[in-house]
Amino acid sequence: EAGVAQSPRYKIIEKRQSVAFWCNPISGHATLYWYQQILGQGPKLLIQFQNNGVVDDSQLPKDRFSAERLKGVDSTLKIQPAKLEDSAVYLCASSFLGGLGQETQYFGPGTRLLVL
Amino acid sequence: GNSVTQMEGPVTLSEEAFLTINCTYTATGYPSLFWYVQYPGEGLQLLLKATKADDKGSNKGFEATYRKETTSFHLEKGSVQVSDSAVYFCALSLPGANSKLTFGKGITLSVRP
Numbered sequence: 355e356a357g358v359a360q361s362p363r364y365k366i367i368e369k370r371q372s373v374a375f376w377c378n379p380i381s382g383h384a385t386l387y388w389y390q391q392i393l394g395q396g397p398k399l400l401i402q403f404q405n406n407g408v409v410d411d412s413q414l415p416k417d418r419f420s421a422e423r424l425k426g427v428d429s430t431l432k433i434q435p436a437k438l439e440d441s442a443v444y445l446c447a448s449s450f451l452g453g454l455g456q457e458t459q460y461f462g463p464g465t466r467l468l469v470l
Numbered sequence: 471g472n473s474v475t476q477m478e479g480p481v482t483l484s485e486e487a488f489l490t491i492n493c494t495y496t497a498t499g500y501p502s503l504f505w506y507v508q509y510p511g512e513g514l515q516l517l518l519k520a521t522k523a524d525d526k527g528s529n530k531g532f533e534a535t536y537r538k539e540t541t542s543f544h545l546e547k548g549s550v551q552v553s554d555s556a557v558y559f560c561a562l563s564l565p566g567a568n569s570k571l572t573f574g575k576g577i578t579l580s581v582r583p
Binding site for chain 1: 474521561565576
């Protein structure tokens with residue numbers, strides 16, 4: 355079974371530029387999560403989708419971050435414009451159903467972003 | 471709010487030593503508890519989990535018991551190997567539509583031969 359795919363793996367941009375990350379979850383998984391992991395910290399949820407609807411985006415800085423999951427499968431996370439403090443690893447995860455609180459979330463390898 | 475606190479790291483052990491990594495949590499409701507591991511160059515993967523009080527999760531020689539009275543989920547292994555060197559994250563999630571994971575800061579374990 356293929357795992358969660360993410361691209362690119364690494365990205366270096368200058369502040370005020372824009373960047374986009376892509377995620378393809380495990381086939382059949384209804385729930386997709388984007389987490390931000392700043393160096394030395396645990397991952398923090400940015401946004402959670404159930405199929406193509408948003409369940410939680412309370413921690414998403416909506417003035418600069420946006421995300422979509424148009425067909426309920428793959429997803430794109432965008433930052434525009436980027437700030438220095440956005441330097442982090444962006445992790446995508448998926449789970450079969452979500453909503454039970456005990457399901458395993460499967461993580462992709464992450465995209466490491468450096469903003470100069 | 472919900473939070474997870476892990477002991478400060480890093481931790482360095484010799485091979486075959488006993489490992490304990492402390493984790494305590496604060497949560498409204500009845501969380502499920504998880505340990506995730508991140509090996510060098512790889513993504514996060516589930517190590518073990520427990521979904522109710524007194525449950526014990528186990529995998530690859532690691533164990534953790536869900537202790538509601540002390541709000542803890544400490545990770546233990548009787549004899550660590552060099553291949554256990556990784557970053558370990560404790561996390562919780564609550565039942566409901568929002569099933570996000572709340573993570574601790576993580577702790578780096580290095581095992582020397």
